[in-house]
Amino acid sequence: MPTPTAHTVSLSRYLIEEQRAGRIDAELRQLIAVVARACTSISIAVSKGALGGVLGDAGTGNVQGEAQKKLDVLSNDILLEANAWGGHLAACASEEMEHSQPIPDAYPRGGFLLLFDPLDGSSNIDVNVSVGTIFSVLRSPEGVSRPGDEHFLQPGRRQVAAGYCIYGPSTMLVLTTGHGTHAFTLDREQGAFVLTQRDMRIPEDTREFAINVSNQRHWEPAMQAYVGDLLAGKEGPRGKDFNMRWIASMVADVHRILTRGGIFIYPWDHKDPGKPGKLRLMYEANPMGMLVEQAGGAASTGRESILDLQPDHLHQRVPVFLGSRNEVEAAVRYHLEAR
Incomplete structure (x- = not known):
């Protein structure tokens, strides 16, 4: 494994530099950092597979009428718990839940709304194929103290950040805050995501x-x-x-x-x-x-x-x-x- 150098940019450093440049604020920086930590926890659970007792059906169904996997439920709970108490969110919504969930009254509420698919591709879990977490961040409308489902219904152009974490041979976080798409790879020894590709570009033509x-x-x-x-x-x-x-x-x-x-x-x-x-x-x-x-x-x-x-x-x-x-x-x- 290459040793870290002075040019290594962690996700934390990247987010701080984006904040200093005025492209994100402190609350959004904290939100993304919390989501990344939650994805690290999900990555650990996914990597254990059968050893962690997390494979197979949960015996429940989601709002879509689809059978839930044990890791669907676990991943959903990890994301909900991680984002509940930090003060950066007003509410969150999940593909696994029928309605959005406001931040509990015991905790301060922030100015953002978080939506997520906690474990996309979960039908592939039991056959050890790559799965992932997808998330989207919107601003909570001004003057709304307790957001409901209707406050999430904003066009995708209003997203202030979006990303996914893919749990494959390596765990990678791919992120945008509206200033390019960037990839970070999880260094398991350090427990931190490190910037490995800045400004990803998709070729205009393909075969x-x-x-x-x-x-x-x-x-x-x-x-x-x-x-x-x-x-x-x-x-x-x-x-x-x-x-x-x-x-x-x-x-x-x-x-x-x-x-x-x-x-x-x-x-x-x-x-x-x-x-x-x-x-x-x-x-x-x-x-x-x-x-x-x-x-x-x-x-x-x-x-x-x-x-x-x-x-x-x-x-x-x-x-x-x-x-x-x-x-x-x-x-x-x-x-x-x-x-």
Whole structure:
């Protein structure tokens, strides 16, 4: 392992320097630091796997009607407890809870709202595939002393910070506060995240796409045409061969795209026509959309910008197309021309 040098920048140092530069305030710095510590605790639990007795179903379901894993529940509790008492939050909301939760009256309330998916990709836990935590930070509206669900319903453009932590061969925190997307790797010996990639950039063009093709028979015609042309390769209208990658963990798929480009797609389909999409706007699409746009990519529903959507409820679902800008724009053209 390389020894730390004078040029090593810890997450703490990075956040302090951002505060000194006037890009974040002390309260947001504290919030991000607390979330990072909570993610460190989740990382330890994930890494123990069967040794920690945390694998398998919890025997409960979340508000989405999905079976919860033991680590879903544990990760949710870790994030709630870590953020309850610091004075930086007014309320938080989780994909695992039906309603938002204000900070208990026993503790001071701050000016931010935190949303999180405590363990994205949890269906992969038992087979030891990378999973992660996704989070989004909004400002609490002025004059609101006890925020409710309705105060979280802000477009993604209003996010003041977003990020995810991926629990893979190494644990990494990928973060934006609106000034680029940056990656930090957990140094387990020091117990601290260290800046390992500043200003991540997604290539504008790509030959790689991520989608669950097993749902193809349920797609609408525009989606069928788009993926059909990708699969036709260099003999088709796109004039080049594409590779497909699919991990079934949004954090892992998006991390690959932030690292080397590509497009991630979870479209609307007829399998469950009553739902406008699979992924949650507030807990997944908005934070990932902000991270991708800050890295030079694009994020869309296939017809409009994800970050411009006005949410209408806390657990709203949307189609998601995000990644390399030119490829996202190509996918959107297929959908707009099909109207």
